[in-house]
Amino acid sequence: MNPNPNPVWALVSTFGLLSLFAVGGANAAIPEMQRIAVDVRHWMTDKQFSDIYAISQLSPGPNVLIVTLIGYAVAGILGAIAATFAMCVPTAVLAYGVSRLLARQTGSRWPAIIQAALVPLSIGLMGAGALILTQTTDRSFVAAFVTGAAAVLAFATKLNPFWMFLAGGILGFAGVI
Amino acid sequence: MPSDSLPAGPSAPVIPKSVPPSVIALFLAFAKMSVAGFGGVLYWARRAIVDQHRWMSADEFNETYALCHFLPGPNIVNLSMVFGARLRGIAGGIAAFTGLLVPPMLIMTALAALYARYGEVDALRRILGGVSCAAVGLLIANVLRMMAPLVRRRDVASLAMLVVVFVTIGLVRLPMPLVLLVAIPVSIAVTFAVRRKVSA
Numbered sequence: 001m002n003p004n005p006n007p008v009w010a011l012v013s014t015f016g017l018l019s020l021f022a023v024g025g026a027n028a029a030i031p032e033m034q035r036i037a038v039d040v041r042h043w044m045t046d047k048q049f050s051d052i053y054a055i056s057q058l059s060p061g062p063n064v065l066i067v068t069l070i071g072y073a074v075a076g077i078l079g080a081i082a083a084t085f086a087m088c089v090p091t092a093v094l095a096y097g098v099s100r101l102l103a104r105q106t107g108s109r110w111p112a113i114i115q116a117a118l119v120p121l122s123i124g125l126m127g128a129g130a131l132i133l134t135q136t137t138d139r140s141f142v143a144a145f146v147t148g149a150a151a152v153l154a155f156a157t158k159l160n161p162f163w164m165f166l167a168g169g170i171l172g173f174a175g176v177i
Numbered sequence: 178m179p180s181d182s183l184p185a186g187p188s189a190p191v192i193p194k195s196v197p198p199s200v201i202a203l204f205l206a207f208a209k210m211s212v213a214g215f216g217g218v219l220y221w222a223r224r225a226i227v228d229q230h231r232w233m234s235a236d237e238f239n240e241t242y243a244l245c246h247f248l249p250g251p252n253i254v255n256l257s258m259v260f261g262a263r264l265r266g267i268a269g270g271i272a273a274f275t276g277l278l279v280p281p282m283l284i285m286t287a288l289a290a291l292y293a294r295y296g297e298v299d300a301l302r303r304i305l306g307g308v309s310c311a312a313v314g315l316l317i318a319n320v321l322r323m324m325a326p327l328v329r330r331r332d333v334a335s336l337a338m339l340v341v342v343f344v345t346i347g348l349v350r351l352p353m354p355l356v357l358l359v360a361i362p363v364s365i366a367v368t369f370a371v372r373r374k375v376s377a
Contacts, residue, residue: 021249025252054309058308061277088251091254094248102244117364117365119327121364126320136309143310146311146314147314149314153314170307
């Protein structure tokens with residue numbers, strides 16, 4: 001492989017392209033981000049990737065800002081900014097263009113068909129992201145139990161996710177997980 | 178301008194659809210909902226845009242969100258651009274977009290710097306390990322919640338597409354663009370065929 005002289009450009013090209021395939025939003029892109037950052041580019045370990053995922057979930061702002069963390073790990077502050085804008089600008093411009101286009105001709109049923117067709121794909125992608133992350137996070141029985149409990153609680157109740165993060169953090173700190 | 182195109186006379190009572198906000202107001206509103214948005218910005222965006230400022234009706238908001246959901250990329254970021262541009266042109270779009278992104282990006286950069294420095298400290302490693310267990314659980318719950326309507330409808334075609342993507346991306350670990358370049362046209366064709374059969 002040819003050595004890439006400029007990591008910022010690598011971030012811009014990676015996330016600029018990836019954003020165009022992120023059907024269903026940022027969480028659908030998790031598996032591809034992990035594949036590129038860990039397996040292809042070796043920017044970080046799988047443990048660092050799952051840490052970064054946790055940090056991005058703990059912090060305010062849109063989920064997509066996990067790319068800010070990846071960008072910083074690769075190329076510092078410039079990398080953080082470059083990765084964020086590369087991931088967000090192309091699709092925002094596309095969305096603006098399409099919204100202008102659709103404003104003129106309404107009543108077409110194609111947007112609804114395309115939307116319905118993309119739903120199962122984005123669920124499949126998010127499921128794959130969950131599977132990939134569990135392979136890193138759930139290496140003990142207790143860890144798998146915490147993940148399972150959080151999944152059941154979040155699915156069946158309206159409990160604020162903050163409490164689950166807190167419980168996970170305390171159990172982790174105590175060395176149980 | 179919308180106020181000029183109203184068909185009614187100047188004294189007609191106008192339903193309180195408030196005046197379009199200034200570019201600065203857009204920036205601030207999106208910055209606020211973004212930083213308040215623990216656990217997803219969508220909830221706060223709907224609250225601010227529909228309930229608080231009444232910049233859009235609930236239906237308009239849903240339509241705009243649906244558009245941004247079927248387009249690729251971070252939905253809420255797309256929404257900020259489309260929404261800001263609808264109210265205040267391109268400058269409004271950029272204001273909402275930067276308001277949504279820049280403040281949390283600065284917070285995230287600070288956290289990234291802390292992680293780069295202290296990420297190897299044992300206690301922090303353990304805490305983050307525990308938090309990520311819970312975070313993955315939430316992701317699983319999200320997937321199950323989105324799957325539930327497909328299961329309830331016994332939508333076999335969609336569930337099959339879902340499984341194919343899950344296996345090829347999650348287990349075989351094929352590149353996402355490759356999988357989607359095949360899966361998107363196939364899924365659209367299947368959806369189209371199913372709907373035609375239903376309506377026929």
